[in-house]
Amino acid sequence: MTADIDLANVTVALLTVVTVLGLTATAAGGAVATTPGDVSAQQQVTDSGSAALWGWWDDDDDEDDDSPWWEDDSPWWEDDDDDTDDGDSGDDDSGDGDDDDTDDGDDDSSWWDDSPWWDDGDDDDSDDSDDGDSDDGDSGDNETADPAPAAFQLSGVASNSPVTEGETLTVDATVENTGNDSGTQTVDFAVDGFSDSQSVTLDAGASTTVTFEWTTQDGDAGSYTATIESANDTATTDVTVESPAPEPTPASFDVSVASTNSPVTEGEALEVTATVTNTGEQDGTQTVELASSGSTLDSQDVTLAAGASQQVTLSWTTGSGDAGSYDLTVSSANASATASVTVEAPAAPASFGVSVTGSNSPVTEGETLTVDATVENTGEQSDTQTVDLDVGGGVQDSQEVTLGAGESQTITLSWTTGSGDAGDYTATVSSADDSATTSVTVDEPAAPANFGVSADSSNSPVTAGEALDVTATITNDGEQSGTQTIELNVAGGVQDSQSVSLGAGESQTITLSWQTAEGDAGDYTATVSSDDASSQTAVTVEAATTIPSNFTTVVEDGYIQLGTGTEAYRINLTECPNGEAPSSDVQCQTATATVDSETGNFTIASEDLDFGTTVNVDVIGEIAVQMNAPNGLTGTADWESGDVTLNGELKVFASDFGSECGATTTISATTGTEGPLTGSTFNVSDRSPAAGTLVDSTYSVPAVTGCPTDYTALGLNVNDLANSQLGLPSDSGNNRLVMDLHMEYEE
Numbered sequence: 001m002t003a004d005i006d007l008a009n010v011t012v013a014l015l016t017v018v019t020v021l022g023l024t025a026t027a028a029g030g031a032v033a034t035t036p037g038d039v040s041a042q043q044q045v046t047d048s049g050s051a052a053l054w055g056w057w058d059d060d061d062d063e064d065d066d067s068p069w070w071e072d073d074s075p076w077w078e079d080d081d082d083d084t085d086d087g088d089s090g091d092d093d094s095g096d097g098d099d100d101d102t103d104d105g106d107d108d109s110s111w112w113d114d115s116p117w118w119d120d121g122d123d124d125d126s127d128d129s130d131d132g133d134s135d136d137g138d139s140g141d142n143e144t145a146d147p148a149p150a151a152f153q154l155s156g157v158a159s160n161s162p163v164t165e166g167e168t169l170t171v172d173a174t175v176e177n178t179g180n181d182s183g184t185q186t187v188d189f190a191v192d193g194f195s196d197s198q199s200v201t202l203d204a205g206a207s208t209t210v211t212f213e214w215t216t217q218d219g220d221a222g223s224y225t226a227t228i229e230s231a232n233d234t235a236t237t238d239v240t241v242e243s244p245a246p247e248p249t250p251a252s253f254d255v256s257v258a259s260t261n262s263p264v265t266e267g268e269a270l271e272v273t274a275t276v277t278n279t280g281e282q283d284g285t286q287t288v289e290l291a292s293s294g295s296t297l298d299s300q301d302v303t304l305a306a307g308a309s310q311q312v313t314l315s316w317t318t319g320s321g322d323a324g325s326y327d328l329t330v331s332s333a334n335a336s337a338t339a340s341v342t343v344e345a346p347a348a349p350a351s352f353g354v355s356v357t358g359s360n361s362p363v364t365e366g367e368t369l370t371v372d373a374t375v376e377n378t379g380e381q382s383d384t385q386t387v388d389l390d391v392g393g394g395v396q397d398s399q400e401v402t403l404g405a406g407e408s409q410t411i412t413l414s415w416t417t418g419s420g421d422a423g424d425y426t427a428t429v430s431s432a433d434d435s436a437t438t439s440v441t442v443d444e445p446a447a448p449a450n451f452g453v454s455a456d457s458s459n460s461p462v463t464a465g466e467a468l469d470v471t472a473t474i475t476n477d478g479e480q481s482g483t484q485t486i487e488l489n490v491a492g493g494v495q496d497s498q499s500v501s502l503g504a505g506e507s508q509t510i511t512l513s514w515q516t517a518e519g520d521a522g523d524y525t526a527t528v529s530s531d532d533a534s535s536q537t538a539v540t541v542e543a544a545t546t547i548p549s550n551f552t553t554v555v556e557d558g559y560i561q562l563g564t565g566t567e568a569y570r571i572n573l574t575e576c577p578n579g580e581a582p583s584s585d586v587q588c589q590t591a592t593a594t595v596d597s598e599t600g601n602f603t604i605a606s607e608d609l610d611f612g613t614t615v616n617v618d619v620i621g622e623i624a625v626q627m628n629a630p631n632g633l634t635g636t637a638d639w640e641s642g643d644v645t646l647n648g649e650l651k652v653f654a655s656d657f658g659s660e661c662g663a664t665t666t667i668s669a670t671t672g673t674e675g676p677l678t679g680s681t682f683n684v685s686d687r688s689p690a691a692g693t694l695v696d697s698t699y700s701v702p703a704v705t706g707c708p709t710d711y712t713a714l715g716l717n718v719n720d721l722a723n724s725q726l727g728l729p730s731d732s733g734n735n736r737l738v739m740d741l742h743m744e745y746e747e
Contacts, residue, residue, distance in 0.1 A: 152185045255336055256277075262343075270318055287300070370414045461540035464544040485500075489526070551592075574588055634646075689745075
């Protein structure tokens with residue numbers, strides 16, 4: 001390829017691009033040359049001796065820039081004449097616009113010498129005269145490079161080895177032209193004296209696959225090296241030719257005896273099982289025979305593949321007079337085997353002996369009489385016979401029995417007796433060969449079962465909605481066992497029943513129940529009865545207790561005693577007999593409680609408490625005393641028994657000095673016994689107004705606080721004075737609370 005390039009124009013174009021962009025070049029050692037936009041170049045040399053440059057030609061001075069791009073000694077521009085410039089002593093560029101490095105005909109540059117880029121097509125190594133450049137008189141014509149010749153390389157050698165003598169061995173290889181020119185070569189193939197060749201033409205860089213074949217012959221068996229060769233390369237591969245397999249041997253049937261059913265009895269079939277194996281290398285079919293003393297007894301055709309085996313069973317049906325020992329022969333066309341067998345004479349016939357081993361005598365009319373017997377076959381042959389039970393002149397039962405020689409079996413035969421069968425009998429058990437007897441008795445029937453009843457106890461009284469239980473004893477006074485249904489009848493109907501089975505003279509205690517409901521309250525007679533007798537007991541169902549939604553209570557009378565002082569410091573509660581104020585100027589102490597419908601417990605909010613009229617207590621003269629429950633009160637109530645508790649904080653304070661002047665105590669009053677006090681329960685069963693007493697002697701009272709400490713002109717400390725006179729603080733057991741209460745309900 002040739003090209004004409006105006007170097008001056010190329011240079012100007014490159015400088016223009018560099019000038020516009022203002023690029024910076026960095027040398028290998030880090031030094032930088034910068035173009036400010038003019039044509040001149042800067043050069044700096046790094047510490048390592050490398051040059052970093054900007055500029056592509058001389059910078060118009062007479063200094064030697066040593067540019068590797070333009071220096072005559074550069075491999076880029078050397079013109080392959082010689083290394084001596086034409087008068088230039090190292091200063092390649094004089095700066096006068098004239099490149100005065102006239103080549104002396106020696107271009108060492110590998111870029112310009114014979115380059116297909118610059119070759120001008122002639123064979124002259126001297127440069128042509130370039131346009132205006134007086135380098136060497138070269139005018140810019142270029143030289144044509146000689147392309148590298150074709151080179152055929154071999155790879156990817158493969159074969160179908162191993163093959164058998166007479167088969168064709170194939171060997172493949174890839175041929176690639178790695179040269180720069182097309183070419184044609186002969187590719188040769190050789191193996192064990194056989195050779196072949198192919199002409200292959202390939203363009204530069206092209207490849208193809210060649211295949212060689214060698215048709216092997218008898219005697220070619222062996223291992224070889226197959227060689228494929230081009231003018232430039234050789235490749236080999238190991239191949240193998242194998243000898244052909246020998247012809248298979250013909251079928252040969254070997255015979256061995258696996259088993260027999262010897263001994264057999266005359267008349268039975270004697271069987272011989274033999275294993276037949278084809279030890280040859282070919283399939284085959286042969287007749288396998290069973291013979292005795294040269295006489296064929298049975299035969300069977302057998303077909304087997306090479307190496308296969310099969311079991312065959314040959315038989316001889318023996319007959320009368322064949323008893324004896326024999327050597328039977330099983331044979332094929334190639335082999336035989338012997339089996340020693342025995343044919344026995346017939347055994348003695350079966351004989352069933354019978355013996356009675358027991359019975360359930362005596363029985364009562366209507367019951368089943370059973371007789372046990374053992375039947376044994378004392379003969380030498382198996383058999384089946386019918387064994388009968390004869391009682392009272394007739395066969396009452398029979399059973400088929402099958403026994404082998406010497407075997408025995410126990411059987412049970414039965415007779416279901418009936419009315420009028422009472423008496424003594426001889427029971428006979430018989431087979432076809434033997435019989436045995438035993439004495440049995442059938443009794444007249446005993447007195448029938450009779451179930452007496454005794455109602456022993458109950459859980460009366462119960463509340464409506466609860467189960468009423470009645471316990472009774474049932475006794476069978478008869479002579480026979482029996483089963484009867486025992487019933488509980490209350491309130492005009494059967495409320496429960498139970499099946500009871502009893503033997504003669506036996507008894508059993510049972511419990512029958514009636515699940516009462518709301519509205520069943522009342523007095524009843526509960527009757528427990530069998531088929532034969534009955535017994536009664538009185539029971540009561542009480543009305544169910546309901547829990548009220550709320551109630552109102554009024555203090556009828558009572559007191560609160562604080563401290564260890566005298567009874568003068570007992571605070572008496574306002575008296576309201578039957579829950580009513582005795583006069584209009586008396587305010588009763590009342591409370592309204594809300595009841596939990598599930599638990600029956602109640603709460604009294606502080607706003608639902610009214611502690612009534614103020615009580616005057618003589619402490620410092622008469623002081624007005626009041627009470628309250630700042631957090632309300634809680635309580636429990638048993639709405640059947642009338643037991644009640646009341647819990648919470650009570651504050652007693654001197655209202656003259658404000659609600660903070662006083663003492664707060666925690667009470668737990670109850671209708672039960674509390675220390676020296678006893679509170680009575682409430683009558684709540686009929687939900688009419690009820691009365692009861694709550695008491696508490698276990699609470700403690702703290703010291704009075706919150707009162708004036710500088711009272712009157714005397715400067716009295718009311719706290720100290722009150723505590724001193726009342727005996728506060730006061731421990732548990734020194735204080736008393738008694739409240740007679742009147743309670744009214746709301747359902």
